[in-house]
Amino acid sequence: MQIAIMGAGAVGSYYGALLARAGHAVTLIGRAAHVEAIQSNGLTLETSSGRETLRVTASQEIDALKDAELVLFCVKSTDTETAGALMASVLSDTAVVLSLQNGVDNADRLAEVLDREVVPVVVYAAVAMPGPGHVRHHGGGELALGASTVSASLVRLFQDAGMAATTADDVTGMLWTKLVINCAWNAVSAITRQPYGALMAIDGLREMVMTVTGECRAVAQACGVVLPEDLEHSTLMIAETMAGQRSSMAQDLARKRQGEIEHLNGFIVRKAKVHDIDVPVNHSLLVLVRALEQGHRNVDIACR
Ligand SMILES: NC(=O)C1=CN([C@@H]2O[C@H](COP(=O)(O)OP(=O)(O)OC[C@H]3O[C@@H](n4cnc5c(N)ncnc54)[C@H](OP(=O)(O)O)[C@@H]3O)[C@@H](O)[C@H]2O)C=CC1
């Protein structure tokens, strides 16, 4: 199948590599350094079983996705509208679009820009980009696809490519569940620059993660979203299953790039306000990450 990845960062390059390995014609649309590295030396995929280099097409030009039958949309939540608008002008009428993003509203926001159905996908992977042309897997990888007429056949396509994929009966609940996990871990990993395993060893961290989870649970309930009973357990398990991973937000801030805080803890804080619920720890994490991002913009202010 002709598959395009819109936003070839960690997630896009990881799933693009798996699909290319399975024999699909994969085109990655990304930024100059990554695209040039892939064009020169291929895409290096590093997992616990070793390294392999895959030959994939990579381009900085949006036109490169015009023949795609399937598009995996993998930009950050902050870029959904701009990347979607670029895609809108070249996408074929029959192309199927999946949103592989954190946050709960990206598929809807993208569907509005594209004026077509976008299938939300919950992504349970821990991946990072150590450098251009190189993607590293730190754990997980399961995909849960929202319901659509094509979801069952895409699940089979992903499974045939060796990926763990399912259709979600309640994708909204699953997106919110993932949101809570991201609210609990992403900002704290970004602020401290620590991976989850190391964070868990810090006295008081576990309680803080549980407090954030509890605040999010109250907001979800007020929004009519049913979260699984074992959510607290799943949130804590991240420190074991993805111990070596720094959050995608930590990766953004390390690159002095804006992270997704407004779409994660910021989203919870906004919803909490509507429902008059106190979420002090989510609010503190939001403000701290905003301050860090502002610090990055003011790089020329010397510390005295
Ligand atoms: N990393 C992880 O382990 C996980 C991430 N996620 C989620 O998946 C989504 C993607 O995350 P991740 O892969 O980490 O993000 P990355 O920032 O690594 O990848 C996104 C890439 O898309 C590029 N991009 C943005 N706009 C365009 C454009 N118009 N044209 C070409 N390239 C573009 C970005 O470039 P630039 O930075 O220069 O704008 C970046 O290289 C996020 O919602 C994240 O929360 C979900 C599960 C796990």
Ligand SMILES: CC(C)(CO)C(=O)C(=O)O
């Ligand atoms: C699952 C997790 C927490 C993995 O790092 C993630 O989704 C992210 O970093 O954004």
